[in-house]
Amino acid sequence: MKIILNILIILLVAAVVAGGLSLVVNNTSIASADGGEGGQPPAMNGTGTQSAAQRPARPDGGDEGGASLGSGLLQVLVTLTKLAGIGLVVLTVQKIIGLSSKRRPQSA
Numbered sequence: 139m140k141i142i143l144n145i146l147i148i149l150l151v152a153a154v155v156a157g158g159l160s161l162v163v164n165n166t167s168i169a170s171a172d173g174g175e176g177g178q179p180p181a182m183n184g185t186g187t188q189s190a191a192q193r194p195a196r197p198d199g200g201d202e203g204g205a206s207l208g209s210g211l212l213q214v215l216v217t218l219t220k221l222a223g224i225g226l227v228v229l230t231v232q233k234i235i236g237l238s239s240k241r242r243p244q245s246a
């Protein structure tokens with residue numbers, strides 16, 4: 139039971155680190171895609187609107203390319219489920235190997 143608890147703690151820490159790195163990468167890429175340096179908004183032309191050269195391209199269909207918190211959390215849960223499944227398979231194989239080595243008669 140202690141081993142399973144240790145594995146769960148390791149998976150939780152890995153998930154937190156991966157989530158933090160994902161947030162850092164996504165936030166820096168969004169900030170750099172804005173066109174302004176140092177958090178400055180893009181420059182406006184004389185009419186008070188952005189010039190066409192500075193306007194970011196928008197995908198057709200609205201917000202299809204936007205990230206969703208719900209889908210992101212779902213992907214994290216799917217990944218954690220996969221990792222837990224892999225961990226269970228490894229533990230099962232180790233347990234089977236350990237039981238089979240105990241059954242062999244030891245030669246003296």
